[in-house]
Amino acid sequence: MVTVAGRANVGKSTLVNRLVGHKVSITSPLPQTTRSRVMGIKNKGDAQIVYIDTPGLHVDAKRTIDRYMNRAARGSLEGVDCVILVISAPGWVAQDQQIFDLVQDQSCPVILGINKIDTMKDRQQLLPLIEQSSGKMPFAEIVPVSALTGENVVDLEKSVLGYLPEQPPLFPADQITDRSDKFVAAEFVREQVFRHTRQEVPYxxxxxxxxxEQTPKLLRIGAVVWVEKESQKGIIIGRAGDRLKKMGRLARERMEGYFESKVHLELWVKVREGWADSEVLLRSIEYGDE
Ligand SMILES: Nc1nc2c(ncn2[C@@H]2O[C@H](COP(=O)(O)OP(=O)(O)OP(=O)(O)O)[C@@H](O)[C@H]2O)c(=O)[nH]1
Ligand SMILES: [Mg+2]
Structure with missing residues (x-):
């Protein structure tokens, strides 16, 4: 098992999807998109690699949901064979430090993945960055990649394979994630909210x-989009229902790809005040299937 760790927005989920070859974890330009641990399973010949995608650590965790996310990120560092610490080009920033402090104490090998190298105009800048990074701790390897274009991701996989023990596969060969179909469906809806709303709304x-419900012709999925306030409900729905319709269509297309079935998706928007601040409500919404 390989944990993919790093601050929010460095591209951990994009990288896990790329390494697995399937979309198992949602991504967006906003920080704190991933809220819980998601395993992505890659079968390659007689090897099976289990990647663990994690929420980005937040320094300022005020709400229950934020503390839950930090716990999921920290807990995912325990008992794994290898960690990929992801930073993003052009280099180290202050928020990388908190997660660096945690992985520094790991007893397993830590590979540094320098992501988003497609955004570097001058690749000559990689050399000093690699040098600076190797001075921070004895990384097992340092691999520059682009999760977006796929550049060098095969090399990262090769590096990882060198640190995995020989053992029977943990999952059946056709399984690509540990999360339930319902969880994945809910996440595809949440992904669209992260991509089409702003400010406090996604959070x-x-x-x-x-x-x-699988019927002979299609998969029927009904989901509730919970918000904290009445005003947010209006934003999600949009003028004449436009935003909800658009998000629903895009989420349905993702679901059809993932489930390899025609999907009928119905969405409801409901208010549940304070869900992000209550353990009980959190568990009753989407965090119960851990
Ligand atoms: N240019 C470029 N963008 C990337 C790359 N990898 C990820 N991104 C973009 O960076 C943003 C964040 O990607 P995510 O994969 O959601 O990042 P994350 O680290 O999982 O973020 P959290 O789940 O919020 O912690 C998205 O807009 C991605 O498209 C890359 O290699 N190059
Ligand atoms: Mg993520």
């Missing part, structure tokens, strides 16, 4: 799948 949203 006020949780999604729960209430209906998941």
């Amino acid at each position: 006020a949203v949780a999604v729960s799948v209430e209906q998941f």
Whole structure:
């Protein structure tokens, strides 16, 4: 098992999807998109690699949901064979330090992945960055990659394979994630909220799948988009329902790809005040299937 760790927004989930070859974890330009641990499973010949995608650590965790995310990130560092610490080009920033402090104490090998190298105009800048990084701790390897274009991701996989023990596979060969179909469906809806709303709205949203029914012709999925306030409900729905319709269509397309089935998706928007601040409500929404 390989944990992919790093601050928010460095591209951990994009990288896990690329390494696995399937979209198992949602991504967006906003920080704190990933809220819980998601395993992505890659079968390659007789090897199986289990990648663990984690939420980015936040320094300032005020809400229950934030503390939950930090716990999931920290807990994912325990008992794994290898960690990929992800930073992003052009180099180290202050927020990388907190997660660096945690992985520094790991007893397993730590590979440094320098992501987003496609954004570097001058590749000559990589050399000093690698040099600076190797001075911070004895990384097992330092691998520059682009999760977006896929550049060098094969080399990262090769590096990882060198640090995995020989053992029977943990999952069946056709499984690509440890999370349930309902969880994945809910995440595809949440992904669209992260991509189409701004400010506090994405952080006020949780999604729960209430209906998941395979009929001979299609998969019927019904989900509730929970918000914290009435005003946020209006934003999610949009003028004449436009935003909800668009997000629903895009989420449905993702679901059709993932489930390899025609999907009928129905969305409801409901207010549940204070869900992000309550353990009980959190568990009753989407965090119960851990
Ligand atoms: N240019 C470029 N963008 C990337 C690359 N990898 C990821 N991104 C973009 O960076 C943003 C964040 O990517 P995510 O994969 O969601 O980042 P994350 O580290 O999982 O973020 P959290 O889940 O919020 O901690 C998205 O807009 C991605 O498209 C890359 O290699 N190059
Ligand atoms: Mg993520």
